[in-house]
Amino acid sequence: MRLFVWSATRLFSAALTLLGVSILIFGAMRLMPGGYATIVLGPLASPEQRAELTASFGLNDPILVQYAHWIQTAFGGDFGRSLVSNDPVAAELGSRLPVTLQLTLMSAIPGVLIGAALGILIAVRRGTRGRALGRIASALGVSLPEYVVGGIAVYLFSRYALGLTVGGYVPFGEDPATNLAAMVLPASVLAVFVVSATARTTRDAVLNVLHEPYITTAVSRGQSPWSIVRHHVLRNAAIPVLVVASTVTAYLLGGAVIVEYLFNLPGVGSYVVQAITRRDYAVVQAGVLLAAALFIFTNMVVDLLVGVIDPRLGVSK
Amino acid sequence: MKRLDGIARSGLVFLLALVVLVVVAQVTGLGGDPEKIVGPRLAPPGPEWWLGTDSLGRSTLPRVLQGTGTSLLLSAVAVLATAVVATALGVLAGYQGGALNEIVMRVVDVLYSFPAIILAILVAALVNPGLDAAVASIVLVTIPLMTRVVRAAALTVSHRDYVTSAIISGARLPRVLGRHILPNVAGTVAVQGTYALSIGILVEGGLSFLGLGVQPPQASLGVLISEGTVYLTYAPWLLLGPGVVLVLAILSINVLGDGLRDQLDPRTSRSLT
Numbered sequence: 179m180r181l182f183v184w185s186a187t188r189l190f191s192a193a194l195t196l197l198g199v200s201i202l203i204f205g206a207m208r209l210m211p212g213g214y215a216t217i218v219l220g221p222l223a224s225p226e227q228r229a230e231l232t233a234s235f236g237l238n239d240p241i242l243v244q245y246a247h248w249i250q251t252a253f254g255g256d257f258g259r260s261l262v263s264n265d266p267v268a269a270e271l272g273s274r275l276p277v278t279l280q281l282t283l284m285s286a287i288p289g290v291l292i293g294a295a296l297g298i299l300i301a302v303r304r305g306t307r308g309r310a311l312g313r314i315a316s317a318l319g320v321s322l323p324e325y326v327v328g329g330i331a332v333y334l335f336s337r338y339a340l341g342l343t344v345g346g347y348v349p350f351g352e353d354p355a356t357n358l359a360a361m362v363l364p365a366s367v368l369a370v371f372v373v374s375a376t377a378r379t380t381r382d383a384v385l386n387v388l389h390e391p392y393i394t395t396a397v398s399r400g401q402s403p404w405s406i407v408r409h410h411v412l413r414n415a416a417i418p419v420l421v422v423a424s425t426v427t428a429y430l431l432g433g434a435v436i437v438e439y440l441f442n443l444p445g446v447g448s449y450v451v452q453a454i455t456r457r458d459y460a461v462v463q464a465g466v467l468l469a470a471a472l473f474i475f476t477n478m479v480v481d482l483l484v485g486v487i488d489p490r491l492g493v494s495k
Numbered sequence: 496m497k498r499l500d501g502i503a504r505s506g507l508v509f510l511l512a513l514v515v516l517v518v519v520a521q522v523t524g525l526g527g528d529p530e531k532i533v534g535p536r537l538a539p540p541g542p543e544w545w546l547g548t549d550s551l552g553r554s555t556l557p558r559v560l561q562g563t564g565t566s567l568l569l570s571a572v573a574v575l576a577t578a579v580v581a582t583a584l585g586v587l588a589g590y591q592g593g594a595l596n597e598i599v600m601r602v603v604d605v606l607y608s609f610p611a612i613i614l615a616i617l618v619a620a621l622v623n624p625g626l627d628a629a630v631a632s633i634v635l636v637t638i639p640l641m642t643r644v645v646r647a648a649a650l651t652v653s654h655r656d657y658v659t660s661a662i663i664s665g666a667r668l669p670r671v672l673g674r675h676i677l678p679n680v681a682g683t684v685a686v687q688g689t690y691a692l693s694i695g696i697l698v699e700g701g702l703s704f705l706g707l708g709v710q711p712p713q714a715s716l717g718v719l720i721s722e723g724t725v726y727l728t729y730a731p732w733l734l735l736g737p738g739v740v741l742v743l744a745i746l747s748i749n750v751l752g753d754g755l756r757d758q759l760d761p762r763t764s765r766s767l768t
Contacts, residue, residue, distance in 0.1 A: 195601075198602070203617070206621055310501075317753060321749050325704040326742060329727060330735075432611050432701070436705065454620055455706065459620065462620050
């Protein structure tokens, strides 16, 4: 029952947030300088052409009708057509999504595992020097933006033959080996932040748990350090580490934009960047909505998992 | 009061040194004229141009100094705006609760649902690329987290006995907020402000890198990194110079933030982003 109420509340608030996000994006697109007709037809169109286009897109309808129409079609999977190529945006997004998904999964899964292991190691280290080193290293890791690390990686791997290719993406289905050779480098660039962010959070979480009285009890009982870590620390530290997944998702959705742009990968991110330089608002609108929806969804899943793991949540409320 | 530890202090010292260097360079022309063509194009670092020259033959060092100034100033202005707005909203929402709290938190939730660069892209679509777009993006990206954290701190403080006793003894709202709530959330604001500054520099860099932030010929670290990426295989120093400065600036701000946070409360852990 507790879990049911908790889940229902969480689902409701995610839906509410998504509604807010859609209103914000819709509003932003309506505020666009110049208005829709000018953006589509350019500044030289005649007033009649503009009036005709405005009418044909339903832009004379009340604003609420327009919004309802947009939401209705967007949820049906129709994001309209690109203002530049006139191709359906949804089809293009669909063909590009696998690239972005592969990129994010290839950096997120190894990144979180390595980061969590490192974080535990840093936290349980006794020596102050090792701890200080770990602190600087993990702070450095989250201070390395992908546009700097990526640039250096591109330079090193294109200048010296180090085995991985820069660019030259082919779909995994066509040629798995070439695909991986092209994807490992961009994924590693993204993984730098994932590893450090996870390590930092894990370190803090484990340190917090290590201060708990039940750890002192376990130590005084003579339990071995490893058994303490396994039985008392990991379980209790799991929640903050799980929550870092939402930070990582947010980072990956944004970082993918920059890495795809830098490595010339045909993903959703490079599509949106291309669209914004061409003022292709239909694509920008769809891309931003998709990113926000994915992020809201991940946050909701993380919260639901935390609710399952932590029996305290949802009781007091 | 505990002092900052060594790592955090070195971060602070580095940051101050960087600011002083940028200001001195701006005032005295130290490092040379950023606009002047001093030598061959894309020359590697040498005694006359310490960080090499760019595609027009301009020395990179003065441009990096200028760009650092732009990036730091722009992020600082944005974070200051964020701090003012987030503190006002957070304190009011946390202390007053009720409908105000609900509205503020829902709006913050919505803003928080956009990954930083994605939100910045949306802003850049609305505002023409440039300084305004960069500042507006940083403000919108940093406001949600700061408001949330300040609100949580204000909420905790508002249940303390001294606040209750102030209310009972007839203190009006501005006095309660100004004398009792604000001083007690100031530390939180400082820590979050530090982290926000590093996020600001990151966002400016990313936005300018994509060509949506500061526009050339104006220099910012992001603009210089973006230019460096174009000539990467011929002139890697064009990326390395501004890249290293950017990373060191963000790193020093982050360790300073960590130090402030540990000083404020050695046990709580609110990490970056």
